[in-house]
Amino acid sequence: MKPTTKFHKDILKESRKLRPVTKAQAQWAIGECFEHFAFRVQNGNTACMDCGHTWHSDETSGKCVCPRCGRELTLETTRKQKASGKMYFNVLGMHGKYQTLRMFAIFAEMRKGKKAEYSIVEIGQYWVAPNGQCAVIGLRRSMSYYVDCFAYSSPMEIRSKDDVFADIARDFPMYPKMKIIPSLHIDVMGNKFFNMSPARCISRFLSQPQLETLMKNDTEQVFKYFLNRPYDCRMCWASYKIAKRHNYEITDLGLWCDYIKMLQTCKKDTHNPHYICPDNLRQAHNIYHKKVMAIEERRRREADIRRKEKEALAEQEKRDSFLKLKSKFFGLVISDGEIEVKVLESVEEFIEEGDVQHICVGTAMYYGKKDSLILSARINGKRIETVEVSLETLSVIQCRGACNQNTEYHDRIVDLVNSNARLIKDRMTA
Structure with a gap:
């Protein structure tokens, strides 16, 4: 998507200045992201799938070490000649004033007797500003539930949805040499980012300084509740501090936050201990729940009235509009002595015509069409067919009987209306 804000434009510009993955990072990813194999055949000839070296081994399974490259390998007796793999890894660092989290896909192609070939493609980046504002730059993805559906030839652009990127950042290996933005004053790495995407975790700490206070001074249960519910933290923080100053014990934090939000809906003073520190939280919650339901019901009624x-x-x-457009045709009747064709003169007549004939002349609002005229063909007052005439060509567009079926009078009705088109024209020019 196109960058629209100053923040998006700036990070997209800075993103182009990032250096490729370093040799050290690539070597770490190769060792960390893949299981490395030695393929052995029945006669004992064994091949390192990393460096391509071959030697004789009497072991049939377990672990071994390549005599040439020294890498620990998983020994597998098989006739396979090649193998491939794909994995993701992350690098947490800084670029200027921004915290960055870069996500890479690494591909491995291995063949007996040859050195393994590895390739690395950057698939996405998290950018976090010192104020906690966060955005994702990444490759385009196809519409799929699978992670592995990146369009690797697409450009790196601002992406609106980051769920897949967040999963990759949280669940896949992180390069151990990390750099954290200086404005973050606590060790989130030591807590393994609280089982969140690192960029999302850092963004929340930077945008909500209350979390740092809770982490240092409150219980782990309270801290984790507000960490995972930033909206509740913002809405209830002032009330929570007042409750703590009055030594109020919150027995159920989720219930209490819902109660505070209901107080706000009812326009009560959420800085008053009388309201925010009830003796019986559950009872107070239920009382205000009923009040909020009454308010919502009143809003629904008012919205329904509007x-x-x-x-x-x-x-x-x-x-x-119908009267303005079609009143000049009211009273027009075309007849051959047996069949009488008259103009429908009100919205109610259109609806009645549609109900009786089981057609959509009323529900499809034919009365609102500016360029056509609707008439009802009848014999002795009984409806036979409904006629639509074009006011541009003065000819019948369609003529329908009950359930959109033609009757035995169909051709007579069409000929009757077409042959008397001058009557309609006279009304138009009168």
């Missing part, structure tokens, strides 16, 4: 008023106004506008 909707009905709007619909009535729109319906009246349609009726007024």
